[in-house]
Amino acid sequence: MLIFSCANEWHVGDKNPPAGYFNDTFLKAAYVLGFLKLVDTNPPVPPELQEYKAIEYKNIDGKSLKLDLYYKKQITGKAPLLIFIHGGGWRKGKREDYLKYLLDFAGRGYVTATISYRLLPQSTFPDAVEDVICAVRWLRKNADSYHIDPDKIAVIGGSAGGYLASMIGYAADVPQFNIGCETGKTSGRVQAVINLYGPTNLTTEYARTHTSTNNFLGMKYADNPALFATASPLSYISADDPPTLIFHGTLDDLVPVSQSDSLHSKLNSFGITSEYHRLEGWPHTMDLAEPINEYCQFTMTQFLEKYIPLNK
Template sequence: MLKLIEDKPEVPANIKVSRDLVYKVTQEKTLKLDIYHLDSLDGERPLLVFIHGGSWKKGNKDDYRRYLVDYAQKGYVTATVAYRFSQEATFPAAFDDVVCAIKWLKSRAADYHIDPERVAVIGGSAGGHLAMMVGYHARDENYQGECATDETDAGVKAIVNLYGPVDLTTDFAINHPSVQQLIGMEYSGETKSAYKACSPITFITPDDPPTLTFHGTIDDIVPIVQADMLDEALRKENIASYYHRLDGWPHTMDLSLKINNYCQYYMDEFFQKHLE
């Protein structure tokens, strides 16, 4: 029988949690984030920002508590952010929100033991998509988001992508109701540019951060070919790509204890190399 992780573990007594910190107020909702770190933490530590999935239309910032607690125990500062769902505001709203959250965290780095120069974004599925959008596009000169007047650098040093979609102009994406809802229109020749602007692969350039990807070969939500395309695009631009193509595993495979342990092992190596 497949053993699953405890996805909502109790927070140990040695972990300090700052919950429901308001980082942005929009017409649709008030957006909040949580921060975890060792109560005894001294000095500045790398920040890991986790972005939950849910087809851009559901989910909760508490969904990744397993990772938040585990990586706080390992000495990192971890954060998890809420963002607007596609039924509330279409793209680029969710992307803008995550960028604003990162700027908020960096601007308050001294309050939470954060080293603003050592930040990684981690996301699964829709959250992986948003993490890659942040990593590949947030620092582009032609990106003018809702927090553009905040001159805090939104750049990150590393990306962890768990089975996220990278090209929304492909057949699987253009016919997917969740993608259509995210963009706010059906795909056509006239709307192709909107789908391209929502695709992380569009924005990959040689100065982008190293990327660690986990994707299962039998994923029936986000096809494995999406991860194949990402790895190829990154390597073409000489960006460090660490790609784990996990044979026989489906979407959200890291709910399995075996795969979660596997992912954390390689995430540990990745963060040690690119954040420490």
């Protein structure tokens, strides 16, 4: 039974990340047998937190795009803002998907937000990219209303949300992605990026032939190869981009770990801070597992304290 229980726990102070599994079969067996616990994805909102639900940040073609926001009721002054972007293959997902992260980090003193964006099949690239950049700009413009420090904003996402977080981090100033934002000249730039197993190069053989990518771009690679590069975060990396934290599991069969290998390498080539946690024996959406979620939250907190620290 040790082979199933090896990743059951992780504690702050442990030198290594949670031990993973030999393959998906062992991983699934550990879950079925009760050795691998999953996080509560719908925890109650603690009474000490202020919650704002369904705030409209953008209305386009009659569609209202909303965000939720959390912070301590006893907050004084301004705090860094963490914007969480849900995944779902650009087709599904909801703001509440990251509720555990939202509440945990708000409880530590951050302002946290989660945003909706346009999805398939009604919308294709670059609609979602435009939306998430507009959300950053809206939150920065309205910073004073929600105790936000406008100079300390991080974007965090998993899978498709990690892709969008990376697009914000490296392409927020690209004119074609700043459309439909009623925020004047407010900047969409952020000070930190956290990408959990998100794709960043849509031109690879695997990515460009994947159904989700073709649907997101509204065409196949042969129809317009240049568009696949235009839609790739790697295409926009430059020397002034923000520090980036990356998590990716080697058992990921949806977004290959090679995507994050390439991201880390390119960031390093431009001299950009990149902290990469390549986790052996873990799959896509690995942070649903308690030990990985605890490890990610601890690592994220350390990273954020270095680059957008809480105001004392």
